[in-house]
Structure formats: structure tokens, C-alpha cells
Amino acid sequence: MTSTSKPSRPPKGGAVDNGRRAFFLNVGAAGVSTALASTAAMAASGAADPALRAALLEDEKALRKLHRAFEQAMNTGAYDDAVELFAADAQVVFNGGVFDNRSRGVGRLFRERFRAGKSGKRIEPAPGFELTADEQQEHVEVAADRLSAKAVFPYSIQVGVPIETESSLASMARLHGEGVKTWWEGGVYAVSYRRAAVDAPWEIRKLEYRTLARADYRPGRTYAAPIAVAPISTRYPEDPHGPDALVRPS
Amino acid sequence: MPMRIPMHRYEYTKLTREQIGRALRATESGPTSVSPFTDALTGKSLRIVTQDGPVLEYSFGANRRLTLSENGGPSVSAGYGELTLNEIVFFSHMIPGEQKGYNVFVDQDTDLVTVFEVWFSSGIVQNAGTPNEFTLDDREVQRQIYFGYVDKGQEPPESLHHYTNRIAGKGLYWKQDTGIETLEFYASVANTNFVELTRHIDNLSWVSPSDYVLVNDHTFIYNRTEVEFSGIHTCFVADLFRCEQVGVRLGFNEKDELEYYMFRGTGRVVGQLAYLEPFDEHGKVPLFAQQNPNPPKGARVTYRPARTFRWMSDEEVHEAAERRTAAFVSGPSGVPQVVPSGHNMPFSDILVGKTFTLRFDHGGPVRDYRINDMYKLEYRDHRDNIWREADYRAYEGADNLAWFSHILPGSKPRASVQVAVDFTNGLATSIESHMGTPYYGNETTYRAVFGVVEMEGIEAPLYTRHELTDELVGHAFSWSYSDQLTSMHLYTTPHSMSWTIFTANQTMGAQWCSPCIYVKLRDGVYLFCQNEEACNGVQMIALINTNISHDCGFSFRGGADGVSLSTTGGIGRHIGKFDVREFYGPKRGMQA
Numbered sequence: 001m002t003s004t005s006k007p008s009r010p011p012k013g014g015a016v017d018n019g020r021r022a023f024f025l026n027v028g029a030a031g032v033s034t035a036l037a038s039t040a041a042m043a044a045s046g047a048a049d050p051a052l053r054a055a056l057l058e059d060e061k062a063l064r065k066l067h068r069a070f071e072q073a074m075n076t077g078a079y080d081d082a083v084e085l086f087a088a089d090a091q092v093v094f095n096g097g098v099f100d101n102r103s104r105g106v107g108r109l110f111r112e113r114f115r116a117g118k119s120g121k122r123i124e125p126a127p128g129f130e131l132t133a134d135e136q137q138e139h140v141e142v143a144a145d146r147l148s149a150k151a152v153f154p155y156s157i158q159v160g161v162p163i164e165t166e167s168s169l170a171s172m173a174r175l176h177g178e179g180v181k182t183w184w185e186g187g188v189y190a191v192s193y194r195r196a197a198v199d200a201p202w203e204i205r206k207l208e209y210r211t212l213a214r215a216d217y218r219p220g221r222t223y224a225a226p227i228a229v230a231p232i233s234t235r236y237p238e239d240p241h242g243p244d245a246l247v248r249p250s
Numbered sequence: 251m252p253m254r255i256p257m258h259r260y261e262y263t264k265l266t267r268e269q270i271g272r273a274l275r276a277t278e279s280g281p282t283s284v285s286p287f288t289d290a291l292t293g294k295s296l297r298i299v300t301q302d303g304p305v306l307e308y309s310f311g312a313n314r315r316l317t318l319s320e321n322g323g324p325s326v327s328a329g330y331g332e333l334t335l336n337e338i339v340f341f342s343h344m345i346p347g348e349q350k351g352y353n354v355f356v357d358q359d360t361d362l363v364t365v366f367e368v369w370f371s372s373g374i375v376q377n378a379g380t381p382n383e384f385t386l387d388d389r390e391v392q393r394q395i396y397f398g399y400v401d402k403g404q405e406p407p408e409s410l411h412h413y414t415n416r417i418a419g420k421g422l423y424w425k426q427d428t429g430i431e432t433l434e435f436y437a438s439v440a441n442t443n444f445v446e447l448t449r450h451i452d453n454l455s456w457v458s459p460s461d462y463v464l465v466n467d468h469t470f471i472y473n474r475t476e477v478e479f480s481g482i483h484t485c486f487v488a489d490l491f492r493c494e495q496v497g498v499r500l501g502f503n504e505k506d507e508l509e510y511y512m513f514r515g516t517g518r519v520v521g522q523l524a525y526l527e528p529f530d531e532h533g534k535v536p537l538f539a540q541q542n543p544n545p546p547k548g549a550r551v552t553y554r555p556a557r558t559f560r561w562m563s564d565e566e567v568h569e570a571a572e573r574r575t576a577a578f579v580s581g582p583s584g585v586p587q588v589v590p591s592g593h594n595m596p597f598s599d600i601l602v603g604k605t606f607t608l609r610f611d612h613g614g615p616v617r618d619y620r621i622n623d624m625y626k627l628e629y630r631d632h633r634d635n636i637w638r639e640a641d642y643r644a645y646e647g648a649d650n651l652a653w654f655s656h657i658l659p660g661s662k663p664r665a666s667v668q669v670a671v672d673f674t675n676g677l678a679t680s681i682e683s684h685m686g687t688p689y690y691g692n693e694t695t696y697r698a699v700f701g702v703v704e705m706e707g708i709e710a711p712l713y714t715r716h717e718l719t720d721e722l723v724g725h726a727f728s729w730s731y732s733d734q735l736t737s738m739h740l741y742t743t744p745h746s747m748s749w750t751i752f753t754a755n756q757t758m759g760a761q762w763c764s765p766c767i768y769v770k771l772r773d774g775v776y777l778f779c780q781n782e783e784a785c786n787g788v789q790m791i792a793l794i795n796t797n798i799s800h801d802c803g804f805s806f807r808g809g810a811d812g813v814s815l816s817t818t819g820g821i822g823r824h825i826g827k828f829d830v831r832e833f834y835g836p837k838r839g840m841q842a
Contacts (some may be wrong), residue, residue: 126842165735166761168553168782169731169737169749170735171553171555172553172751172759172760173735173751173760174543175551175553175751175760176540176751176753176754176760177540177541177753178752178754179735180733180734181732181734216733240384245804
């Protein structure tokens with residue numbers, strides 16, 4: 001595997017690419033712990049071959065681009081577009097629920113559950129709940145055969161659920177896209193990718209939301225408080241937006 | 251004669267496209283007007299270019315006839331009416347043989363134009379593909395607004411008239427040259443809460459979707475369409491320097507008579523509510539285009555509750571009540587609620603250890619209470635003299651003033667009471683509530699009864715009572731039931747109110763209304779009771795304490811899942827006040 005890590009956001013005054021460039025200039029050097037093991041793997045797999053190194057770099061860029069496309073789709077509420085980035089047999093793990101298959105569970109999660117809850121949109125971290133520098137590390141590993149890859153990307157998103165009431169207030173709020181109780185979640189996406197051939201496009205095989213913190217926070221507020229959110233406990237079809245299986249939340 | 255049946259209870263005829271077409275033949279000569287028409291356009295031609303809309307080429311002849319070519323198409327001849335207001339020329343016409351027409355506002359100083367295309371028999375389907383799919387009534391006038399300019403060969407203007415929130419929160423009294431008087435509260439960027447002072451016999455307020463267009467700092471263009479009611483359309487331009495208006499009314503009234511007339515009116519501002527959106531939000535993107543930048547023609551954010559409210563008979567509701575009557579429980583398993591939710595006030599033990607009798611006037615109920623628990627009470631109605639046990643929740647709504655509620659077990663129709671007991675003044679008020687109205691079994695009926703509390707140590711007054719009041723009328727409060735659910739109540743008239751839901755940036759958005767009553771308990775302390783009639787039938791009964799800007803109370807409802815009594819309450823903010831009480835109440839006799 002080839003691996004790169006970088007902070008997801010540059011320090012003030014820094015440049016985004018510095019971390020990554022520094023890594024490649026110092027392949028094998030100490031200092032980026034998650035990268036070290038991968039570096040060894042890369043070397044063992046013959047990544048010293050300049051052509052392969054270049055190809056791996058291109059793969060890494062493509063995967064980052066794919067992830068940005070996923071985030072962009074979530075940001076804009078383009079859930080249909082997001083679903084199209086997944087493999088047909090993809091799996092998403094979210095808050096204790098396992099959603100299987102692009103056309104079924106994954107589609108249900110994003111098109112229905114996320115849309116109804118206005119979930120997935122990137123928002124700034126809740127004050128006092130910012131991820132640590134380590135938690136903000138992005139990490140991409142491409143397998144030597146260039147047909148699979150793994151990555152970790154940090155996230156800071158809005159999550160919500162429709163306010164469960166038959167009151168007219170909620171019905172009316174839904175007319176203008178409200179009637180949803182929202183909060184902030186921060187964590188990391190643990191993603192695995194796959195493609196059928198080296199010249200085929202990458203697809204998301206599995207995406208897991210590993211939530212590290214939750215807070216009662218909406219953009220514009222100056223404070224936040226921690227909240228507990230119950231894991232998903234009802235499977236589909238009993239819950240029309242529910243998962244195919246339940247797991248213990250990470 | 252003014253209407254007597256409230257609009258939300260009136261069964262408007264489902265006029266067919268053919269019936270409407272026949273009636274519209276009368277519009278071929280143009281609208282009527284009590285005030286003399288003006289002739290600013292006579293002999294002139296206008297080429298109006300609109301943004302994302304039609305190019306309209308008009309020629310105005312004598313005798314109030316015009317010819318129109320739309321988008322270079324063939325010319326049609328139509329009668330029109332014209333009224334000017336300052337620099338604005340407003341003209342209105344229908345297109346013969348079609349069920350559409352135009353209301354056009356031309357600013358002669360700037361050559362900017364706002365065009366309303368209006369039409370009947372839209373066939374617009376709402377909630378397509380869902381169980382709640384329905385087609386809009388043919389009698390409901392639709393409108394599409396286009397902003398444009400008079401093309402005189404000049405460069406297109408950089409800015410046009412535009413939607414605005416500058417009118418939000420304003421209230422106006424208007425009197426037309428027809429004698430029609432209305433109060434209009436623009437307490438939303440997308441709706442109007444209006445009171446027909448002459449068209450309706452009761453002082454009730456209703457809500458209609460509206461648009462607000464800014465012409466300049468003192469001139470705005472407005473329309474409302476009375477959807478869910480007659481479907482009639484009112485459109486005018488108003489000058490707020492002089493509080494004058496010219497406009498048009500188009501549509502079918504409750505008698506299915508076609509109204510197509512222009513009017514002049516004068517009015518006055520009756521107040522202003524604060525609007526709470528960010529200071530850099532100017533309302534230029536209308537609510538109907540915020541979720542969808544390319545909304546379908548005629549689209550509006552319109553609450554149409556009666557379309558989804560399923561009618562149930564009294565018997566059906568009672569059968570459901572027999573299966574399940576729940577008080578103060580949460581969740582499907584019915585866990586007793588011991589802590590109030592959201593921003594409600596805390597439950598109180600003010601009644602624990604007390605034994606008292608509530609005696610209501612004029613043969614009203616007499617009930618003995620003995621209460622030794624914070625959540626369960628015993629009561630005995632003197633009509634059957636049987637002690638019963640019931641779950642209850644109480645608040646201390648004001649100092650030494652208990653506010654509690656419980657189901658009347660075994661009642662048919664299922665009933666509940668919401669009771670304010672003033673242990674300082676010896677006074678009591680009960681809101682006697684039960685399922686069923688003459689219209690729906692799954693609506694609630696309520697009435698206030700006034701009386702006294704008899705208890706050791708209290709000397710109850712003989713004459714002094716709580717009483718119905720109009721002290722809240724004109725006031726608006728936002729009520730935040732939780733951090734993410736806030737509604738603004740506008741207490742519009744002595745018998746009605748509206749509620750408005752805020753959008754994400756606290757712009758006042760969706761709105762609806764209902765009849766209600768208000769009771770004064772003490773200075774600054776009131777009971778407010780409403781049933782969301784022809785909406786969902788839910789009754790809210792709240793104690794409003796304006797001294798602490800908080801309300802607390804109860805919600806009583808019934809439907810297929812049974813009858814339930816629950817709690818509600820929120821933190822309030824006073825949003826403003828309209829000075830309108832003078833407009834209400836019995837009219838004086840013959841006036842000089």
C-alpha cells in the first residue's frame with residue numbers, strides 16, 4: 001500500500017499541500033506515524049518504480065477528488081449524486097446502523113434518512129469540540145495492485161432528525177425545509193474504495209462514520225453543549241428509513 | 251349581507267372550468283370601479299420586457315380598450331381599467347376567451363414594471379405521487395409575478411422591482427372606495443393575516459399566501475389569494491407616505507359571484523412587529539424559491555391543512571377514546587411524564603395537600619378536589635357525587651395561582667378540564683373541553699366557565715370574577731417550545747389568532763390561524779385557548795404570564811389513535827403590538 005497523510009486544514013499561514021509534499025520528500029523518514037507502516041508496504045510492493053509511484057500519486061489524487069465530490073454532494077443536499085459514488089454492493093455504517101447496497105440501504109440512508117434530517121452538510125466544529133490535530137489527519141492508502149484503497153478523512157457535519165410531532169407547527173415548518181432537530185457531529189470517515197481495473201473509476205465500497213463528538217450546536221451560536229444521541233435501534237422495514245442491520249456504534 | 255359562516259367552515263362550490271369560463275365573459279369589457287378611471291395610458295403604446303417572463307406589447311385606445319401582443323404573437327383586444335397612484339399607473343385586464351389576464355404596475359418615473367399574470371383553472375397538482383395528492387380548485391386564482399421595464403430602446407435597467415421583507419411585521423387598516431374595510435397584518439414574508447371588518451359578521455382573522463414587492467422606500471405592491479377559501483385574489487400598490495392604495499379584486503366570492511373591480515383606498519398604519527431575520531437579509535428571494543431556485547409557475551409556500559385532515563365521526567372518535575385515552579404520557583409505551591419537555595415551565599406541587607371545592611357560576615359544574623400527590627388527584631362532580639381518580643399536571647402560573655388539567659374519566663364525548671385556581675383571590679376558571687364539534691368528531695370544543703374556589707382560609711368573592719378579555723389583542727409573542735421549534739402567536743382579534751413559523755434564519759414564514767378566546771386572570775396573566783379548526787382539531791390551552799414572558803399549559807386532541815392530554819409551554823418574546831382593539835366589538839347604531 002502507498003499511504004499519505006496530511007492535516008485536513010492548514011495551520012494559519014500554512015499551505016494545504018505542505019504536509020503531503022513533506023511526506024513524499026521524506027519517504028521513509030520518521031514523524032508521520034500512520035504513514036510509516038504504509039511506506040514500508042509501498043516500498044515492499046515495488047513502489048520505488050517511478051512509474052508506479054506516479055500512478056499511485058494519481059490514484060491518491062483521484063481518491064481525494066472522489067471524497068471531495070462526496071462531501072460536496074452532502075453539502076448541497078445532492079444526496080442522489082452522493083449515492084452514485086458508491087459501488088453497487090456498498091455498505092455504510094452510521095450511528096449503529098449498517099446500510100447495505102447502493103440501490104437499497106445506502107440509497108435509503110442518504111436519500112431518505114439524511115434528506116429528512118438535513119444531515120451530512122459540513123458545518124464548522126462546535127466551539128470547544130474541535131478535533132485534535134491527530135484526529136484531523138487525512139490518510140490515504142492505495143493497494144499495490146491499485147484496485148483497492150483505504151482512507152480516513154475527518155468530518156464536521158450537521159446531523160438531524162425530523163421533529164416527531166403531528167403538530168401544525170412541525171407541518172408548517174416542513175413547508176420551508178425546517179421541522180428538523182439538528183446538532184453537530186465530528187469524527188472521521190473510514191472509507192474503503194474499489195475499482196474493477198486500474199483504468200476504471202474508483203467507487204466507495206464501504207464508508208463508516210466514526211463519530212468522536214456530538215454537541216447541541218448550530219452555526220452562529222457561540223457556545224455548545226455535549227449531547228447524547230441514541231444509536232439507531234430499529235431496522236428496515238419496521239423503520240422505513242432504518243438500516244439493514246445493527247452494530248454497536250464505533 | 252356580510253358572511254356569517256366562518257370562511258374555514260364555508261363549503262365553497264367546486265366551480266368547474268366551464269362555469270368559470272362562462273362567468274369570465276363578463277370581464278371582456280374590463281373591470282368596474284367606484285372611483286373614476288384615469289386615462290394616463292390612453293393613446294399610448296408600451297413594450298414591456300420582463301425578466302424570465304413574457305414580452306407584452308400594449309396599445310391603449312379610447313373607451314378603455316387595449317390591444318395586447320404576447321411575445322410577438324397575434325394581437326387581442328380587451329377592455330381594461332386604469333388607476334394611477336402618484337407615479338404608478340396600474341392597469342388590469344383579462345384576455346377574452348382565456349381564463350387569464352394581467353395586472354400591470356408601471357412606474358412612470360423609472361419605467362420599471364411589475365406584472366402579475368393571473369389565471370383560473372390551473373390544474374396544478376400538489377403532493378404529486380403521495381397519498382395527499384390533490385388538484386387546486388379551479389376557482390383559486392393563480393399568479394406569477396414578473397419584474398421588467400418599459401422598453402424605449404434604452405439599455406435594460408440594472409435593477410428591477412423585487413421581492414422584499416421591508417413590509418414584514420407591518421399592519422394596516424384599509425378602507426376602499428367600495429366601503430369595504432379590512433385589517434391586514436403582514437406578519438410573514440409569505441402570508442397575510444387579514445380581518446374582514448365589513449365582509450364578515452364576526453371579527454375573525456384568516457390567512458392567505460401573499461407576495462410583497464418593493465417599488466421604492468414608500469411604495470410597495472402586494473397581493474393575496476384566499477386559498478382554501480374562495481380563491482379570490484386582491485392585488486394593489488400602496489403608498490405608505492400617504493397610506494393610499496389602488497388595486498383590483500378578482501375572483502368568485504362565497505356566493506359564486508364574479509368580482510372583478512378596481513378600487514382606491516385609504517388607510518393607516520396600525521403598528522409594527524419586529525422582524526427577526528439577520529440585518530443583511532432583505533427578503534429578495536421569496537420563500538417559494540428558497541427550496542427550489544426554479545419553482546413551478548404559480549408555486550407558493552401554502553399551508554393547506556384541511557386537505558390532509560381526515561374527518562371522523564363523533565362515534566369513531568369515542569370508540570378510539572375507549573381504546574386509548576392517555577394523559578401526560580410520553581412515547582408509545584406510555585411512560586408517565588414527570589419532567590416537562592423543552593422550554594415548558596416546571597410541574598408544581600402547589601396543589602399537594604389541598605382540599606377545595608370549585609363552584610362555577612350559572613349552574614356550572616361544582617367539583618370537590620382532594621389532592622395528596624403531585625401527579626394524581628381525586629375529584630367529585632356534584633352532578634353524580636362520585637369520587638374519581640385522575641392523572642393531572644399542575645404549574646404555578648403566577649404566584650399562588652395553580653394551573654392544572656385532567657381528563658374526566660368515562661366521559662362521553664371524552665372530556666377534559668383545564669383549571670386556573672387563584673388561591674390568593676379565591677377565583678377559579680375552568681376551560682371545559684370535549685371532543686367533537688358540529689364539523690368534525692376529531693376536533694375539540696371548549697368553553698370557559700368562571701367561579702370561585704371554596705377552601706378553608708379563603709373568602710371567595712361574590713361578584714368579582716376572572717373574565718374574557720381583549721387585553722392581548724394586537725400583541726404578538728414568539729413562543730419557543732424548544733430551541734428548534736418556535737411559533738409566533740399574533741392575537742389578531744378578540745376571537746381569533748394566527749401562528750407563524752420561522753424559517754431557519756428567523757424570517758417569518760408559514761402561517762395559519764384559528765378562532766380562540768382569552769381570559770384575564772390577573773394583570774399580565776391570561777388564559778389563551780384555541781382549537782386548530784379545520785386544521786388538525788388540536789386544542790391548546792395555555793396560561794400566558796407576560797410578566798415573565800412564559801406560557802405553560804396543555805394540549806388536548808383526539809383521533810384514530812385515541813384521545814390524549816399532554817403538556818406544552820414555551821419561552822416568549824414580545825414581538826410587538828398593533829393598535830386595533832378599536833376596530834372590534836359590536837358596531838354602533840345608526841351613524842350620522
